[in-house]
Amino acid sequence: MRFVFKTNYIQDIRPWKDGYQLSLYLFLLALVFSAPWLLDDFFLGELTNVLIWAIAGLGLMILTGHTGQVSLGHAAFLAFGCYANVALIEAGVPFLLAFPLSGILTGIAGVTVAIPALRLHGIYLAIFTLALSILMDDIIVLAEPITGGVTGKFVGGVEIFGKLVDRWATPVEFFWLVLGVTLLVTIGYINLLRAPLGRSFIAVRDSEVSAQAMGVDIARTKMISFALSCSVTGWAGALMGLYAGAFNNETFSVLISIQLLMMIVIGGLGSIHGAFLGAIVVGFLPQFLSISKEYVGAIFGGNAVAIPGLEFGIFGMILIAFILFEPLGMYGRWLKIRTWFELFPFYRKEMFKRQKSYLKTERLR
Amino acid sequence: MDNAQLLISGLANGCVYGLIALGFVLIYKATEAVNFAQGDFMMLGAFVTIGLTNTEYMGLPFWMALPISLSIMAAVGYLVDRLIIRRLFGESQSAVVILTIAMGFVIRFVAGLIWGHEPQTLQNPLAGKDIRFGGLVLGLEDVAVIVVTLLLTIGLYLFFSRTKLGLAMQAASQNQLAAYYMGIPVKQVQGVIWALAGVVACIAGILFAAKGSVDPTTGLLGIKAFAAAVIGGFGSLPGALAGGLIVGVIEPFASRYIAAGYSQVAPYALLLAVLIFRPNGLFSQVRAKKV
Amino acid sequence: MSLLEFESVTLKFGGLTAVDNLSFEVEEGEVFAIVGPNGAGKSTVFNLISRFYDPFAGSIRFDGHDLLRVKPSGVASYGVARTFQNIELFEHATVLQNLLVGRHRHRRTNLVSEILFLPSVRQQEIKNREKVEEIIDFLDLQAFRDKMISGLPYGVRKVVEVARALATDPKLLLLDEPASGLSVEETTDMRWWIDDIRKQMGITVLMVEHDMGLVSGVSDRVLAMADGAKLALGPPEHVQSHPAVIEAYLGKAS
Numbered sequence: 001m002r003f004v005f006k007t008n009y010i011q012d013i014r015p016w017k018d019g020y021q022l023s024l025y026l027f028l029l030a031l032v033f034s035a036p037w038l039l040d041d042f043f044l045g046e047l048t049n050v051l052i053w054a055i056a057g058l059g060l061m062i063l064t065g066h067t068g069q070v071s072l073g074h075a076a077f078l079a080f081g082c083y084a085n086v087a088l089i090e091a092g093v094p095f096l097l098a099f100p101l102s103g104i105l106t107g108i109a110g111v112t113v114a115i116p117a118l119r120l121h122g123i124y125l126a127i128f129t130l131a132l133s134i135l136m137d138d139i140i141v142l143a144e145p146i147t148g149g150v151t152g153k154f155v156g157g158v159e160i161f162g163k164l165v166d167r168w169a170t171p172v173e174f175f176w177l178v179l180g181v182t183l184l185v186t187i188g189y190i191n192l193l194r195a196p197l198g199r200s201f202i203a204v205r206d207s208e209v210s211a212q213a214m215g216v217d218i219a220r221t222k223m224i225s226f227a228l229s230c231s232v233t234g235w236a237g238a239l240m241g242l243y244a245g246a247f248n249n250e251t252f253s254v255l256i257s258i259q260l261l262m263m264i265v266i267g268g269l270g271s272i273h274g275a276f277l278g279a280i281v282v283g284f285l286p287q288f289l290s291i292s293k294e295y296v297g298a299i300f301g302g303n304a305v306a307i308p309g310l311e312f313g314i315f316g317m318i319l320i321a322f323i324l325f326e327p328l329g330m331y332g333r334w335l336k337i338r339t340w341f342e343l344f345p346f347y348r349k350e351m352f353k354r355q356k357s358y359l360k361t362e363r364l365r
Numbered sequence: 366m367d368n369a370q371l372l373i374s375g376l377a378n379g380c381v382y383g384l385i386a387l388g389f390v391l392i393y394k395a396t397e398a399v400n401f402a403q404g405d406f407m408m409l410g411a412f413v414t415i416g417l418t419n420t421e422y423m424g425l426p427f428w429m430a431l432p433i434s435l436s437i438m439a440a441v442g443y444l445v446d447r448l449i450i451r452r453l454f455g456e457s458q459s460a461v462v463i464l465t466i467a468m469g470f471v472i473r474f475v476a477g478l479i480w481g482h483e484p485q486t487l488q489n490p491l492a493g494k495d496i497r498f499g500g501l502v503l504g505l506e507d508v509a510v511i512v513v514t515l516l517l518t519i520g521l522y523l524f525f526s527r528t529k530l531g532l533a534m535q536a537a538s539q540n541q542l543a544a545y546y547m548g549i550p551v552k553q554v555q556g557v558i559w560a561l562a563g564v565v566a567c568i569a570g571i572l573f574a575a576k577g578s579v580d581p582t583t584g585l586l587g588i589k590a591f592a593a594a595v596i597g598g599f600g601s602l603p604g605a606l607a608g609g610l611i612v613g614v615i616e617p618f619a620s621r622y623i624a625a626g627y628s629q630v631a632p633y634a635l636l637l638a639v640l641i642f643r644p645n646g647l648f649s650q651v652r653a654k655k656v
Numbered sequence: 657m658s659l660l661e662f663e664s665v666t667l668k669f670g671g672l673t674a675v676d677n678l679s680f681e682v683e684e685g686e687v688f689a690i691v692g693p694n695g696a697g698k699s700t701v702f703n704l705i706s707r708f709y710d711p712f713a714g715s716i717r718f719d720g721h722d723l724l725r726v727k728p729s730g731v732a733s734y735g736v737a738r739t740f741q742n743i744e745l746f747e748h749a750t751v752l753q754n755l756l757v758g759r760h761r762h763r764r765t766n767l768v769s770e771i772l773f774l775p776s777v778r779q780q781e782i783k784n785r786e787k788v789e790e791i792i793d794f795l796d797l798q799a800f801r802d803k804m805i806s807g808l809p810y811g812v813r814k815v816v817e818v819a820r821a822l823a824t825d826p827k828l829l830l831l832d833e834p835a836s837g838l839s840v841e842e843t844t845d846m847r848w849w850i851d852d853i854r855k856q857m858g859i860t861v862l863m864v865e866h867d868m869g870l871v872s873g874v875s876d877r878v879l880a881m882a883d884g885a886k887l888a889l890g891p892p893e894h895v896q897s898h899p900a901v902i903e904a905y906l907g908k909a910s
Contacts, residue, residue, distance in 0.1 A: 009781070009782050009785040009786070009789075010782075012752070012785065013778065013781050013782070013785070070459045070462065070463075072466075116637075116640070116641040117640075120640060122457075122458050122459060123399050123458055123459075123462060123599075124595070124640060126459070126462055127591060127592070127595055127636070127640070128636075128637065128640045130588065131592060131633040131636045131637050131640075132637070134588070134629075134633050135630060135633050135634065135637070138629065138630045188771045188772075191770060191771050191772065191773035191777075192770060192771055194773070194781070195765065195770035195771075195773065195777055195781070196756075196759070196760055196763040196765065196770065196780075196784075197763075197767060197770050198770075199749075199753055199756055199757050199760070200757065200760055202746055202748070202749050202753065202757075203746050203749075203757045203760075205746075205748075206745070206746035206747050206748055206749065207744040207745065207746055207747075209708070209740070209744055210740060210744035210745070210746070210820075211746075211757070212706070212728045212729050213706055213728075213731070213732060213737070213738050213740075213744075214732055214737075214757050214758055214760050214761070214820070214824060215729055215730070215731075215732030215733050215760050215761035215824065216729055216757070216760055217727075217729040218729065224767065254588075258466055261463060261466075262463065262466070262467060265463050270748060309470070309473050309474040309477050309581065310474065312470040312473070312474065313470055313471055313473070313474025313475070314474075315467075315470065316466075316467035316468065316469070316470030316471040316474070317467075317471055319463070319464070319467040320449065320464060320467050320468060320471070323453070323460055323463065323464045323467075324449065324452050324453075327456065327460065
């Protein structure tokens with residue numbers, strides 16, 4: 001058994017519970033920092049990919065996991081960030097300026113979208129954002145002078161302080177860039193969650209009426225959440241563009257939106273860990289499938305060189321399994337395992353039991 | 366004359382959207398859940414029927430295959446509720462949305478494994494026949510689509526507004542606990558509704574596969590049908606049909622009078638406009654939470 | 657000047673008159689209870705104060721401010737806090753986090769400083785926690801401070817809701833059926849707490865309650881309502897024996 005005794009307020013304010021937890025995270029961090037020496041270029045590239053997905057996941061997590069607004073259209077903001085970044089670079093803006101700007105511009109775009117969307121609840125917001133994501137495809141085609149339309153855009157490396165940072169030519173430098181962004185976003189996110197604004201997000205998620213009664217301005221809070229969420233997603237999009245090297249109107253399809261949402265659900269809604277765990281699944285699933293292709297092929301028949309929809313099919317099954325058996329996602333499962341060890345031998349299954357209730361409509365008639 | 370032709374084909378398309386939308390609304394009305402896999406149910410229904418009738422598969426006569434495929438889809442709907450959805454009793458709407466989206470992916474994947482990814486058409490007795498009406502040439506399939514859809518919508522509407530069972534189903538959605546106390550078996554009702562949604566999806570699939578062709582990705586049509594349901598005002602059966610017709614008609618006209626690419630854009634642009642200006646749909650419902 | 661003034665407030669839903677030309681004042685420092693049969697419009701009065709509804713006619717003034725000019729989220733900043741009849745806590749957050757949301761109206765930091773977690777934010781957090789811990793001690797919630805709401809029993813949730821309202825540092829506390837669903841012991845605790853809230857903290861309490869024992873035990877004045885209108889107003893004993901009140905509860909003697 002392990003107890004944490006609290007003796008002052010700082011213990012509640014700092015992001016880690018105790019020295020044990022801190023050292024665990026520092027160890028993980030050290031492991032990631034040593035990746036360029038441990039992994040070859042291919043796997044380093046994969047790790048970079050996972051980190052980029054994690055940033056995107058963090059972006060959506062702010063809105064969906066912590067503010068409770070389900071978005072099925074975040075690929076639109078990935079696209080916006082990606083094109084904004086490239087357009088700025090092509091206009092001669094140095095990367096170190098273009099990159100932050102691309103996120104901020106995406107945030108502004110997000111707020112513009114949020115204003116009409118604020119009145120929408122739950123399912124209506126989901127369908128609104130879904131439509132947005134579908135329309136983004138056409139908007140990109142229509143905005144051909146900026147976006148290159150169907151042909152798309154190609155982007156080589158970028159220069160930071162005269163050094164070339166490119167996915168293929170200098171994968172290690174690119175990894176540092178992505179890791180840096182990941183860390184900054186994560187630290188900002190952690191800070192937000194322990195400050196009043198982050199708590200007001202959670203308040204809006206769990207009960208709008210009482211949040212309002214506590215003095216939280218619902219519309220304003222949702223707007224800020226949209227802005228932050230879209231900014232972070234925009235940065236992820238910009239990095240995705242650099243990672244892919246080439247992209248067009250179909251790169252950020254509505255399927256990516258859905259995949260992103262599924263990813264954070266699998267990882268665990270409402271936790272920073274969830275975004276990372278989900279990203280690991282999304283990032284490594286294709287590799288895992290291609291490695292196990294022979295076996296998969298043997299089961300489903302055929303040579304299984306490429307089974308269309310396989311990846312999404314498997315992904316869908318994982319998601320269904322999680323929603324049915326572990327609605328809190330991978331992070332929820334981890335919490336249970338951890339609690340089991342911490343309380344050994346006093347763990348009871350009922351500790352995490354969720355209350356089930358009959359549903360009462362929110363419609364009046 | 367040309368416009369009339371466009372209108373008819375648009376209406377026929379719209380009817381299919383309307384039927385899928387009907388499935389959405391059925392489930393929403395009775396369970397407050399949203400089944401994003403409804404389009405995939407339709408695709409599955411189409412493939413099941415193709416598998417039963419088409420000569421390269423089992424080659425049963427169409428009228429014999431029809432009841433079999435309808436009951437298969439009813440069973441699928443019921444089992445989905447029984448095995449999956451029912452476990453989410455009391456969870457948020459969003460959980461069901463995400464779950465059914467995932468289910469759609471799985472259905473598409475499985476359908477691809479069984480029937481392949483080539484577009485296929487349902488061999489049916491109406492194929493290739495048409496009616497001439499003045500200067501109009503109407504495919505018999507198009508006419509059948511419109512007639513069947515109208516009959517089905519009216520039937521369901523009457524069922525929900527006139528019969529005891531229909532009213533019980535509505536009651537079950539508005540307040541599950543109260544309905545349960547009044548002796549309505551809420552869970553069974555929910556299962557029946559899902560089975561019904563499976564049947565409606567199957568009919569939509571048959572009509573769709575008869576007048577065109579299906580492949581596993583056809584299920585994504587569900588998104589467009591969902592737009593139709595929202596445009597019509599979620600929760601109203603005639604509204605769903607109206608929404609479907611609006612979307613069906615707006616498509617060919619948009620590509621005709623604006624530009625070819627706009628047939629895809631128009632329904633969603635309309636959806637955004639509806640959501641912004643009439644967030645509860647054109648045939649609206651009041652939403653408010655009581656504290 | 658009274659702390660809260662209702663002046664001929666009327667609210668209609670469609671054809672139904674939920675509150676009918678209602679006037680009353682709540683004086684600073686008193687415990688004021690509203691009683692009445694179900695559907696009398698008691699909770700509606702609270703929702704009017706919280707600005708969830710716009711009245712059809714009349715005025716609501718609090719501490720010299722016209723409440724009808726304030727948006728719903730602004731009411732708290734004048735010092736009005738409330739609980740809800742069907743508990744509206746933030747389910748997936750800890751008791752401590754719930755109480756800290758109560759401190760939201762005292763937020764002086766902005767987005768940027770919070771993301772960077774500047775020293776000013778840290779200072780504010782420490783202050784918030786000092787206040788919140790005081791309330792945790794006051795209401796004996798120490799054992800639950802790091803527990804998720806979703807795992808708490810009903811009685812504790814009720815207390816947490818009161819705690820969250822107190823965390824806002826209110827001048828007026830609105831309690832919507834604080835004792836409903838509580839056991840006899842818990843109701844007795846609630847009674848002492850309400851007394852202490854008034855005496856130690858100097859907070860004015862306006863409550864809706866069915867439990868007449870609790871009402872006559874703690875309140876200075878009682879307003880009895882039926883069908884949205886005022887039946888009687890005065891000290892508990894006076895209202896309890898008022899013929900119109902007895903009639904509303906028990907029906908007309910034939």
